[in-house]
Amino acid sequence: LGHTRDDQSESVLLGLARGSGARSLSAMALRNGKYVRPLLAITREETLGACVEAQLDPWDDPHNADKAFTRVRVRTDVIPNLEKNLGPGISAALARTASLLRDDADALDQLAETEFALHDPLSLDISRLEKLPKAIRTRVLRLAIYAAGAPSGSLSADHITPIEALITEWSGQGASDLPGGVRVSRISGRLSLSR
Incomplete structure (x- = not known):
């Protein structure tokens, strides 16, 4: 694929604007499957300079100039403004981040x-989950929910927060229904996942 460092830095800024976590802010992988x-x-x-030197005529996606798209506004307005006000090198710094x-x-x-491999995937031990750092625990929860049948990529922080509360802020709240018909509830010290 032809994504460049500039595309990478745009992805980081877009992730920041959404309030994304580390995985989303890590933007695009060099290799993905x-x-x-x-x-x-x-x-x-x-x-583009390499294309000119090699006498190649690069194809330019017309959407890349359409400011109706947030990514285009980041490219044409936000990053140049950051470079102007904070100094050069912003794009490289974002890609490094x-x-x-x-x-x-x-x-x-x-x-x-x-950690997930140590659990019954449909019945997780809450006392064990409570002891995990939140960054690990929320990832274990995602793994369990996907293993229970939620469609890949369907979970957001809005889905994970109430599940996290079943572990760390238990006050008798009911089950949470998630994408793919997955239901998560707290039963007898365990986090139960069903579909």
Whole structure:
């Protein structure tokens, strides 16, 4: 894919504007399954310069100039304004932040997967979950909910917060219904997932 460092920095700003977590702020991966983004380390300007030098006529998506799209406004207005007011190098710094956050998110995901493997996927021990750092616990919850049948990518913080409350702020509240028909409830010291 032809995404550049500029696309990466735009993704970080868009994630910040949404209040996203580390995984979303880590933006685009260099490799994601069969997809590879070999241009993530270079700027859009450098990519266009290489095309000119190689006498290639690059295709420019007409949507890239349409300010009806938030990403285009970030590209044409927000980043130049940040560069003007904070100094040059903002785009590179944002891309570097994405890389650092990707490393952190990967480590947290790995720790959560190891922890999740120790649980019955449909009946998690609340006393064990309570002891986990929140960053690991919420990832374990996501893994459990997806394993129970929620569609991939369907969970947001709005879905996880009430599940987290079943563990850390228990006051007798009822079950939570989630995407894919997954229901999570607290029963006898366990977090029960059903569909």
